[in-house]
Amino acid sequence: MGTIDFRAIRPYLPAALLLGFAFALTFVLGPLAGSLAASPYLAQFAPFVRAVAPLLVAVGLLHMLWVSWQLWRAERGLGLLCDACSGPLGFERVGRASRGGAYRKCRCCARNVNHRPYEGL
Numbered sequence: 066m067g068t069i070d071f072r073a074i075r076p077y078l079p080a081a082l083l084l085g086f087a088f089a090l091t092f093v094l095g096p097l098a099g100s101l102a103a104s105p106y107l108a109q110f111a112p113f114v115r116a117v118a119p120l121l122v123a124v125g126l127l128h129m130l131w132v133s134w135q136l137w138r139a140e141r142g143l144g145l146l147c148d149a150c151s152g153p154l155g156f157e158r159v160g161r162a163s164r165g166g167a168y169r170k171c172r173c174c175a176r177n178v179n180h181r182p183y184e185g186l
């Protein structure tokens with residue numbers, strides 16, 4: 066019996082938001098697409114409702130796969146890891162020089178990790 070690792074919820078939030086927005090477009094705005102097309106002001110949004118939801122689902126699923134792959138790698142100690150929770154680190158961001166320069170944000174605990182430890186400086 067495994068326990069739920071709550072650190073893994075945060076990396077999946079963007080994908081969950083994309084899927085939730087796609088759900089809202091499909092099941093809330095989808096039935097309204099006919100009346101949207103009839104409206105002179107909202108007619109331009111009617112094709113948007115049908116075309117964007119599948120795209121959001123595809124992007125959300127790709128993001129879930131990517132996050133799962135990153136968490137799988139972090140679980141095996143591969144890649145750059147957070148020293149507090151050993152979660153995967155995100156892309157490098159340009160930081161302020163007064164605060165130590167470039168940094169990466171942990172995808173699990175949102176901690177900022179300075180570039181010096183992982184670059185070995």
Ligand SMILES: [Zn+2]
Nearest residue numbers: 147150171174
């Ligand atoms: Zn962390």
